[in-house]
Amino acid sequence: MEDKRVKTAPSKKSVNTAREVWPYVKEDYASAHRAKAEGKPVVWSCAIIPKEVFWALDVYPVFPEHFGVISGMMRRGGTKDESVEKEAVRFSRLAEAAGFASYLCGYARASIGNTLTGNLADAPLGGLPKPDMIITTSFVCDLRGKWLRYLAQKHNVPFYILDIPERGCDLPLTMPGLRSAFLPFYEKIKRGERDIFFSLPADHELDYTQTQWEECIRFIEDVTGHKYNQDRFNEVMDISYRTNEIRLEILELRKAVPAPMGVADGLACMYPGTYTMGTKRCYEFYVRLRDEVKERVENGIGTIPNERFRLLWYGLAPWFNMSLFNYFEKFGGVFVYEPIYNLVPFPPRMPENPVRELAIRTLQQSGGMIAPTTIGQAVSTLVNAAREYKCSGIVTFYLITCRPVVYPTVEIARVLEEDFGIPAVPIECDLIDERTYSEAQTLARFDAFAERLLKMEPVFA
Amino acid sequence: MIQEFHDWVHNRHDRIEEWKKENKRKVFGYLCCVAPEELIHAAGILPVKLTGSDEPISVVDRHVVHYACPYVRSILDLAGRGVYDYLDGVVTCNTCDIMSRCEYYWRVLSPREKSTILGVEMSPYVLYIKHPEKISGKGVREFLKQEYRIFKQHLEREQKIIIDDDRLSRTVDIYNEHYYLMEEFRAYRKEEDLKVSGLEAFEVEFSSLLMPKEEHNRLMESYLGELSEREPLPDRGLRLLLSGGGIDQFTSQIYRIIEECGGQVVAEDIGVSTSYFCRKIDNTKDPLDAIVEHRLGVHCPHTMTEDRFPNERFEYIKKVLDGNRIQGVIFFVPLYCECRNLEYPKLKEDLREEFDVPTLYLDNDYSHGGLEEAHSRIEAFIEMISG
Amino acid sequence: MYFVGIDVGLYSVKSVLVDEERILLSRGVVSEEEGSKAAYRVFQEILKEGNIPEDEIASIVSTGMGRKEVAFANEKRTDQVCIARGAYYLFPSARTVLDTGAGGCRAMKLGDHGKLIDFSSNSKCAGGTGSFLEAAARVLQLDVEGIDSLALKAGSVSRVSSYCAVFAESEIISNIHRGFSKESICAGICESIAQRMHDVLRRVRIEKEVVLCGGVATNGTVVKMFEAELDFPVLVPKDPLMVGALGAAIIARDLIR
Numbered sequence A: 001m002e003d004k005r006v007k008t009a010p011s012k013k014s015v016n017t018a019r020e021v022w023p024y025v026k027e028d029y030a031s032a033h034r035a036k037a038e039g040k041p042v043v044w045s046c047a048i049i050p051k052e053v054f055w056a057l058d059v060y061p062v063f064p065e066h067f068g069v070i071s072g073m074m075r076r077g078g079t080k081d082e083s084v085e086k087e088a089v090r091f092s093r094l095a096e097a098a099g100f101a102s103y104l105c106g107y108a109r110a111s112i113g114n115t116l117t118g119n120l121a122d123a124p125l126g127g128l129p130k131p132d133m134i135i136t137t138s139f140v141c142d143l144r145g146k147w148l149r150y151l152a153q154k155h156n157v158p159f160y161i162l163d164i165p166e167r168g169c170d171l172p173l174t175m176p177g178l179r180s181a182f183l184p185f186y187e188k189i190k191r192g193e194r195d196i197f198f199s200l201p202a203d204h205e206l207d208y209t210q211t212q213w214e215e216c217i218r219f220i221e222d223v224t225g226h227k228y229n230q231d232r233f234n235e236v237m238d239i240s241y242r243t244n245e246i247r248l249e250i251l252e253l254r255k256a257v258p259a260p261m262g263v264a265d266g267l268a269c270m271y272p273g274t275y276t277m278g279t280k281r282c283y284e285f286y287v288r289l290r291d292e293v294k295e296r297v298e299n300g301i302g303t304i305p306n307e308r309f310r311l312l313w314y315g316l317a318p319w320f321n322m323s324l325f326n327y328f329e330k331f332g333g334v335f336v337y338e339p340i341y342n343l344v345p346f347p348p349r350m351p352e353n354p355v356r357e358l359a360i361r362t363l364q365q366s367g368g369m370i371a372p373t374t375i376g377q378a379v380s381t382l383v384n385a386a387r388e389y390k391c392s393g394i395v396t397f398y399l400i401t402c403r404p405v406v407y408p409t410v411e412i413a414r415v416l417e418e419d420f421g422i423p424a425v426p427i428e429c430d431l432i433d434e435r436t437y438s439e440a441q442t443l444a445r446f447d448a449f450a451e452r453l454l455k456m457e458p459v460f461a
Numbered sequence B: 001m002i003q004e005f006h007d008w009v010h011n012r013h014d015r016i017e018e019w020k021k022e023n024k025r026k027v028f029g030y031l032c033c034v035a036p037e038e039l040i041h042a043a044g045i046l047p048v049k050l051t052g053s054d055e056p057i058s059v060v061d062r063h064v065v066h067y068a069c070p071y072v073r074s075i076l077d078l079a080g081r082g083v084y085d086y087l088d089g090v091v092t093c094n095t096c097d098i099m100s101r102c103e104y105y106w107r108v109l110s111p112r113e114k115s116t117i118l119g120v121e122m123s124p125y126v127l128y129i130k131h132p133e134k135i136s137g138k139g140v141r142e143f144l145k146q147e148y149r150i151f152k153q154h155l156e157r158e159q160k161i162i163i164d165d166d167r168l169s170r171t172v173d174i175y176n177e178h179y180y181l182m183e184e185f186r187a188y189r190k191e192e193d194l195k196v197s198g199l200e201a202f203e204v205e206f207s208s209l210l211m212p213k214e215e216h217n218r219l220m221e222s223y224l225g226e227l228s229e230r231e232p233l234p235d236r237g238l239r240l241l242l243s244g245g246g247i248d249q250f251t252s253q254i255y256r257i258i259e260e261c262g263g264q265v266v267a268e269d270i271g272v273s274t275s276y277f278c279r280k281i282d283n284t285k286d287p288l289d290a291i292v293e294h295r296l297g298v299h300c301p302h303t304m305t306e307d308r309f310p311n312e313r314f315e316y317i318k319k320v321l322d323g324n325r326i327q328g329v330i331f332f333v334p335l336y337c338e339c340r341n342l343e344y345p346k347l348k349e350d351l352r353e354e355f356d357v358p359t360l361y362l363d364n365d366y367s368h369g370g371l372e373e374a375h376s377r378i379e380a381f382i383e384m385i386s387g
Numbered sequence C: 001m002y003f004v005g006i007d008v009g010l011y012s013v014k015s016v017l018v019d020e021e022r023i024l025l026s027r028g029v030v031s032e033e034e035g036s037k038a039a040y041r042v043f044q045e046i047l048k049e050g051n052i053p054e055d056e057i058a059s060i061v062s063t064g065m066g067r068k069e070v071a072f073a074n075e076k077r078t079d080q081v082c083i084a085r086g087a088y089y090l091f092p093s094a095r096t097v098l099d100t101g102a103g104g105c106r107a108m109k110l111g112d113h114g115k116l117i118d119f120s121s122n123s124k125c126a127g128g129t130g131s132f133l134e135a136a137a138r139v140l141q142l143d144v145e146g147i148d149s150l151a152l153k154a155g156s157v158s159r160v161s162s163y164c165a166v167f168a169e170s171e172i173i174s175n176i177h178r179g180f181s182k183e184s185i186c187a188g189i190c191e192s193i194a195q196r197m198h199d200v201l202r203r204v205r206i207e208k209e210v211v212l213c214g215g216v217a218t219n220g221t222v223v224k225m226f227e228a229e230l231d232f233p234v235l236v237p238k239d240p241l242m243v244g245a246l247g248a249a250i251i252a253r254d255l256i257r
């Protein structure tokens, strides 16, 4: 090959624990296949669904979304040869040939294309083991319901969708059944009031969500013959709760200057918590991570040596080219924080009714940043994040194939720029389909952005 | 008669404002067909379907990304330009990712002061209803009923009345009459010797979403009488089903295009028109329960069911095909409409396998250019079927 | 009895004359005239060349984007139907046909007796079309044939990954800046077109034999790469640009039968 060069590459990690993630992922895929071989029921599910019921009912969850992530990073047979297209592209082309639009989420196109090949295993890390059932949710995006329903139809396995009420947009529910006024929210944001959009769930929302969980448990019981056991469930919920507390602690630590753990590390380290929450392994991972980050803070070790500006990241990750998160380093810029995958605080434990607790948690997440269903919520979260993490610029991911992520982008950029003088720059593409990406356009924008930031006084110093 | 329907469809702003002045009553706009029109009607308010226009977009880009349904963007643009200022309220349901954000967008694009008590808007200008995505299964009805109770309370405060069962029942009767008349009308579209073109049928039905139902019912009675006497159309055309979204007074040009190419739409699955209203409201039940049930009967592409092996959309389309002797299906799907796009490949496959019916997929980018492009592909499609 | 098919395209007009048994003549002109005038001129020329009086023409079918401008045609048919018919006439084993033109590429699926049963196209996006090839040639300061012949010599492929034609162009430019050989860049361009063609074709479900026609079919490297994508050889007519006009002529003949 005469042409050796790298157009897209993984990110450079600074935190050591972040390097554990890739082996962690590989181990998960391997053990999923082992589980399947041992006859353990495999469920295809999605990232946003709390995983605790799966562990409690002893079914093995795997995730088409994550399958998308690895297909966005790898080429067929694991080759590094750039003249071979990424697996996500190969699969997407197949999905598109079947009539799926190219504006659909890359995750969906990748996993659909992989299913359409008829050979699931011809994929990175051996792909996902064949499902015995599929469980998804209506929460976050429209797509995940219909996408997984299609996969259930194709694999001819039972399907369950957990319906979560899409919370009222930006109006806090001060009392059940009563929506309070829409106050001119820019004013509130400017005053730095937190969580003004955070709303408490109403009774009927909670009841409905709880019923949905109960039905979900009944569904798994029916399909697998396994029985739900509250003690076992409480054990798992306990681990989750403790894990979340540690993750929140890590978020606190990440506010330090210099940034001890940047976005490249943050996005890598979201894996255990997003896909394996409720397991001991996951808990231990975050304990190690917390300890390391703490040590870095105590010793003043930053992601880069001389921080000249700090950046906030909005959106999911362009997995096919994570090296973008190191791009600003040559200008002294560091990506500090990415609110998207991080959890909101969990409600207190309710061991006597853990399903109710889970319902509360699910609804609380739906009002949080993890799924910016509410645009005002997203804007407010980003403003607060910029303040707390002392960021002077924001890079917004115009994730053209993901409605929930792309919708708030204009508002976020506009409010931050106009009201706070925090400049924003967009990057436009899919998360794994590199065909949607223009390097020339992106890097030209980034360069201009860096120059602008270098000339500015930081807003939140 | 038909002129009257046509006029309501094409001069909706004028007609609605005129009506408002004459009757001194309020008007609420709704964005999606699952909004409980009946409750608005029972409150003495005129419910009207909001639609976009072919005027160029001007203000919406400041708030809404490009990668969003062009039809909804157009509606929001009109809101931002004050075209919809005559509305006294706006209702939006979470029937897709963009719809659920329209509460926010509308308030930002077209803010309106409402008085508050203890900081609480007693009757908000924009009302959001969490329509469940799942339309069957445990807890669904109870949930939606509570959403409707909250919604009803807002309407009551807006109107300073109590919407009791009597009021609801009166509304249910009027709506049932409407559904009854439409059912009768639909029978004409099933006939081999068509008397109504697809476009005419669309306008007849679509106008019912804009004008007072009572008036529409009145007009329908004489229209149906007229129809029974009418001669069949000279050119029947190929019998087609139109499935899609974002079809209003502007994009209904697709009907004309289809007719020009030698086709005739005889049934729809488009979110308005014949698609969703071919069921009666059960008037033997508690009226609120009956309305909940009625609204949960809508099988739009966004809805899901409790079925373990779901195939409800195809089952639904099968019902539409039944007795209609459909020769082809045209999908006219709004750009970025994930729900419709995601169901298409399977529907296409099933339609081929079970009925040997060919399909054509077109993007509806809500523009003149898009319609033009559709023209040539529809032409080829119809030529293909006619052999 | 004679029959004529006329294909009025974006930049050119093509015409084919057939009798009851055979293809007699074909003719194409690149023309800036209005479609109707050019069509009439080509029609006259073909009559003259064949030495056939106009009243012996039993029927005329027009096709192509400008088909409606051909007032003297008895019938008008869309491209999809005519190309399918023409391809099936030339290759009765054809089941899938891909036509690539300046404005886009489209695939046709044939059922029993060559009946068109499905089609797809990518006309909205310029990737995978003749105009993308031309734009790429301009960037490289080559002509379209130049791309073909350089690509043929390439030892490697500099992949163009963007599917938006505008992005792809800037990718080609950055490949030039990165100092890749012109050969490998040309190969990358051809591969990208072949892949786009494959994508359009797959939408109608590929079945053998596959016929490739239209302008891009004359680019040897693209055809080769397209075959590599498919993993089997395709059938290319001797005159890939005439298939639409030929189909129209055959349809004109069928009309009388």
Ligand code: SF4
Residues within 6 Å of the ligand: A065, A105, A106, A107, A108, A140, A141, A143, A144, A316, A401, A402, A403, A404, A405, A431
């Ligand atoms: S990336 Fe966006 S569209 Fe895709 S599954 Fe996640 S939320 Fe849904």
